[in-house]
Amino acid sequence: MVNSKVVLIVDEDKINRNVLAKILQDEYTIILAGTGKEAIKILKTNFKRIAAIIIDLEMNTMDGYKLLKDIHETSDYSKIPIIASNNLGSEEQEEQALMLGAHDFIVKPYNAKIIKHRLANTIELMDAVKVVNQVIKDDLTPLHNKQYFMTETREVFLERSDEEFDIICLDIDQFKMVNDSYGMATGDKILYKLGELIGETFGEDSVCARFTADKFFITLPHQTASYSGMIEVLTNSVNKYVSNIGVKIKIKICCGVYHIHDKAIAIAAMCDRAELATENIKGKYGQVVAFYEDEIRQQMHNNLAITNMMEFALKNNEFQVFYQPKYELSSECVAGAEALVRWMNYELGFMSPGAFIPLFERNGFITQLDMFIWESVCKDMREWLDRGNRPFAVSMNVSRADIFNPNLTKILVDLSDKYKLDRKYLHLEITESAYTDNPEQIIKIVTQLRAKGFPIEMDDFGSGYSSLNMLAEIPIDVLKLDMGFVRNELEKPSGKGILGFVISLAKWLNLAVVAEGVETDEQIRILSAMECNYVQGFYYAEPLTKDAFFKLMGEGNVKEMYLTSSRVTSIERNQVLVTKAIGDRKGTMLVVDDIEISRKIIIDMFQQDYDIAEAVDGHQAWEYIQSHSNEISVIMMDLLMPVMDGYQLLKMIRQNESTKDIPVVVTSLGDESSEERALAIGANDFVSKPYNVTVLKHRVRNVLINAKALKIERDHLENKEALEIELALNKDALTGLYTRKVIESRVNDFYANNPEGNAIFLMLDLDNFKEVNDTYGHIKGDETLKHVADVLKASFRIEDTICRMGGDEFCVFMPKSMEISALEAKLNSLCENLCFKVETITITCSIGACISPSYAQDYQTLYNNADMALLSSKRYGKNQFQIYNGQSVLPSFVFYRNVDWLLDEFADSVFVTALDTYEVLYMNKNACELLNVEKRKCMGRKCYEVFHNEKEPCWHCPKKTELSSEKFLETPLVLNGQSYITRSKIISWSGVPARVQYITHELPGFLKPIVESDDNTRPEE
Template sequence: MKEDRNTILIVEDQKINRTILRYMIQNAYDVLEAENGAEAWSILEEKNEEIIAILLDIVMPVMDGYEFLKKLKGSRWESIPVIAMTGDSDITTEERTLELGAWDFIIKPYKERILMTRLKNAIARSRMGYLKKMQHLAEHDSVTGLYNRMHFFKETEQMLQKHLKEPFVFIRMDIKRFRLINSYWGEEGGNRILCFMADLLRNISSHYPYCTFGRIESDIFGICIPYEKRDCDSMLQFLICQILSYSTSFALEPSFGIYCIEDNSTPAENMFILATMASRKIKNRYQDYIGVYDEKLGQQITQEQEVFNDMRPALENEEFVIYFQPKYNGYTQLPYGAEALIRWNHPKKGLIAPTQFIPVLEKNGFIEKLDYYVWEKVCQYIKKWKDEGLTPAPISVNMSRVDCSNAGLPDKLTYLVKKYDISPGLLQLELTESAYMDNPDFVNSMICELRKRGFRIMMDDFGSGFSSLNTLKDIQVDYLKLDMKFLFSHSNDFKSKRILSSVVSMAKWLRLKVIAEGVETEEQFDFLKRIQCDYIQGYYFSKPMPVSEYEEKIIPLIEKNPEIEDLTQQRSLVYMSEDIYEKIYADELTGLYNRRFLNEWMFLDKMRPGEELRSVAMILMDIRSFKEINDTYGHLAGDEVLVKVASVLKTSVRDSDSVIRYGGDEFLVIFLNCPEKRVYSRIEEICALLAGIAYGENETRHITADFGISYTEDFEKTKNFLNDMINQADERMYRNKKKKGCEKENTVKY
């Protein structure tokens, strides 16, 4: 071939005519021949890329020219120019062929100069149309037909240059949660919404002497119009009303970012960025649709730019310093390691909190470098303590979204612990639930790999997202971190406590440790003790502190405990949670105390210092029809019922009271210094809460229980008969099984 697309297809049933036509054009074009329309169609399917024009006879057997033109119309080869040829000079023939899509018409016998001229003109027009089509595709969005991002910005800048002194406003528009809507209604439904948005902008544009608008990306649109506040406000209200009323079957909510242009020579890309920042002000705010760029936002951008400019030299000069916030064992109240936090010791601005620079670093990806810096610093400290003959406690470090998307993360962390010769278990890794939800499958596989290599993983901010329970089902972590500030930020503390208790019980059932962070008050700590939360972190025990202070105040508490003779072999006794305390005193399934706790009279240690012990109530409780639950729904369902019952009991007692799993489906509740009447009212409250526990198919069945009570008003006289009290409570409970209740006469008094 001499050049691209220079082949002419001759479709003519008479061989002599094909020969004549070939002779006339062969010096300028390559030639393909077909005897009829059907054969021509086959050639098109095989060699359409080469063919730039078709010479088509009208009267032919098999498939004539008319049928060929009909078939060509609407096909992917419609743009190839066709010159119709016939010996019939009737004007109706010419009209019909042109109506069917022929570009030109030639009457036999052929005249070479006329044929070549018309062929050349048709090809030139075709190429011009092709170029225009390509230009249109390059400048317009294929779904909505609006300007695409690049051309919209270009047209906007040209318009503003023509009207330098006139005020304009740049508006960014999108749909809240469009990704969710798109996944639910499918691509076709999503595209209908996009076209609806495009039509709204076309409608708006007709009211202005000049404006530009386009689809920037995904569901994000932009429009730039002359600015007059009242007019702009009414236009936005019109758009909001139209979008809100789009569908009755699902909620479509708009989001607008408004930037009033201060300098018409500003690049359109920058205007879009500022409008985007304005729209983020209303993110996750229900029924709030408009965000406006203002001076405060401008100051924020300036500050972010300053952070961006300073962060690289700050890292090189080690201006970022490590702080440790200790974690405390919930049982012993002794420190158990810490979380590594970062502060920026700026040479001019002083100590900068992470909230002022971490979000900026997350935006530009620099957070990955800072995280690695923190990890290495922590490894260095652990090695230092180890070299000093100490036994380091685990330190947890944070992993950002960027880290969690890096397939090389396990190798990076493994390299660090090997470089500093420390156990991977001493470098615990915290990731947020939201970081996990960005790419669950990828992150979960990476977590599994990290755990294989000996690292321990914490799910940070558990409960602050919307898919926590489903997340637990799939993700392989070792610890849950609950944010107390989130759970207790609402007025309904009762619900918060129920949620916390249920999560702790569920975590124990799944063999996960629980860390409560953000613990600030004694009330919160007392509650966490009562529900047997494993670890506590927060200002109630300790604020974040410099490394030197941590080494001075915290490490000695770990290393110089007088109860420990051999710290290397008996280290777990210091923390007394994972290896000793729970094995001795905690029931594995429910997290309640076990019978050893009762037999060793450990419940007496729960008395407040200086408080005199007077009365003791022993309440034995048995779940009705528990064997039937196990037999009908399986032992897993039975275990779930036990965990739920345990959660109810834990949150129904005071700090000084104790709840013990006595055996199977039997529970023992010990009330200390509780008046007898109050004991009965407490049991009634427990009964009501148990009735709220549903199980079975469609959860239509509810829990009931039988109770037996022993009560003494003089502990000193009866303390040697506590086992007798329990036996009597047991006897009364089984009598109550027949009566289906708990009556006062079935209480034994000592």
């Protein structure tokens, strides 16, 4: 059956296999296996195709239970839903199968309608979960998307921590020309082909993704060989394809490489560095690969200095323990503290932990520092108690290296005994990422420490290393939410739901929750509403010295940090994790049955999980449903009742718009015909009486998860439609960019959540646009504005907000930080991309920029300062950018772009080279003729190589030390038997130190005539 889902049937009985195949063959593609071994063999090559597996539990060579277990424990197969089957009357078998990973259960002899219903439900459930939770592919190319790239790259780094990696950014130079000339469909074909070629070129040992438009990122093991060869092969392959589909534009792929030296850096920051390297070579002839350089030598020098000082510093008490108070959110009382280390170095002064902790973790010194901190905390706590005060809880960090110390438990026990401290006040923090390095070792040590009375805290949860599933496996008492996770989630529209989900889940698991990095009233308000237990951050108190902390404790109310005494088992945690997928609050279960004992049995099973409502017949139930439909999560309904039976009630529920989506599980003593009829008119599932507790709970849970998944999908579509309508109302009709109202709102929202957030605001104004309207009319003017909008869309990230303010004025808000040099490079590139011809008129762009938080922390100030910088750009001749620095005028660099045309008209030969590298940055037409070279072959290459075929700088060229930026230096030059004068001077060319050289025949009067020579060799000394 074409495009039908594939079902694998595993049964030793040929007759049973064929019966089941015949039932399903009209709707599914069937694969048959006679033994468990045969099934495993089929799975090895077909597991990606198989939508579901039906397994007979009563096989001889490999019984169904063994096969179930093997499939469930194999990662490639474990996501395939399994339906187990057996003979009638064995609930024990059904329960065992469900515990081993089966998703549902069917019985022999087979009822065709029931089997089809259960199989369809099982497959739909898994499909819905995939749609909601497993969207990892790019929507255009065969590569992954950005989100998956970030996650997978981090996992690769964790799994292969000893290897070195590169992240590279691939960007097609001027790809917009393809879209403009041949259409978006052709452009998409090229991007798809490039995605295929990237996957083939970089192989399986890499993570490849398309982020946006024509920008691709790859994580791969560090390459010692040149990337140029790989990029050349890739470029040739894609250009061959481009030629075959009739596109006459040559594709140039720019490659930016970031060699990763510190895997702890955020993946996004690594990508930014690779992208920055790419931006630096776009538009430069002959350059296809660039590397990001970031003062590595200086950092190595700093690390060496720190390493040389660390032992001396420890002996001389340069390290100090500070205490950051934790507060109970409900009472705002101090409830303990976290011990933090600070380094007061005699040479370098105050050093924050970020400057030395990562280095100590790498060189192993962290274990000595940790033991110093532990003892300092115990000593301070003993001092506090000896003053007659009540004890308080202190969190102390346990590093990865400590975990592998076989004496760790003994060391901590001995310390607590030495200072006579109750261990329940000594909380041990283990960072979330440590659990992924060696989970078995971590769990073993943590179990030992908890057995000795030490509470365990998982630190930095949400920093990107793990998932919620981890909470089901590890024995902890406190969940500490990473400050970055808290801030980021509170800033995102959808984040509050995720954060609330995590807090709710932790509380279900009997874990206390601490939110780190809390700084604002709004964060406190939201966390309080989510019932977060404890917070720490600058909102209440910064880290304090011991004396300052003791003073705080003595002045205010102090509460003991409460930890529940009940321990949730791993199995219970797994049950909670699955149940949480249903929703934070499960609402009401309506039990409809005329037999009281039947209702009581169900109520006893579910009353801890639901608010229970009862009805004795369909009529009474319908009255309740009509007035409480929004509160009901699931209905448990008997079929055979007086007044109105279950069939009638079920029909009414499904026909009513407000109740049709409520999940209904039918319970009955009826036969298969009753089950078949109930499923046909809309029951979500059917459970026979008498009830098996495990089976009934499993069925109810599956029904609710499926209903929740379908609701998520439906809400997603509705939200998408609503968002599209909202965007249509808030977008400029001509360009599709946002309106002024949107950018003002987004900027204000940004500062409401990030009062001192890093951001950049740009104002852009087109030069000479009025001439286009006046000369060629408004239709041509509108086309020009659309083109500018397309350039802006291609030049910025999806996180950036681009707006048309009106007329030919645009603005961009970038919520990110950038070095000044990087910002200048970005703006320079933008000016170049926005320089184009409309018939005979040259359109350029003037830009004003304002950086936050340095010069603005609100929309109006950003706008005013960027506008002031824009006016300054206009004054300096258009086609410029200016960066506001607190003054009305801030020239950024020599305005070279506006003088290109003038230099081309000079009678003199003019060329510009980089001061340090001698690379050619510019040459006019006369210079090309004089030197008999093509400009395009010279740009970016050494001037002495392309002009004079030399291997080192020419002897007649002035040295850097001889030049100045104040005046020209005149030197003689003999070229091709002719005498010339070269005038040289230092300038800034696009922010790069450079020398400009003018070559002329004219001789100043005070110079003696130059003797003509047949060559250009150095004279004898």
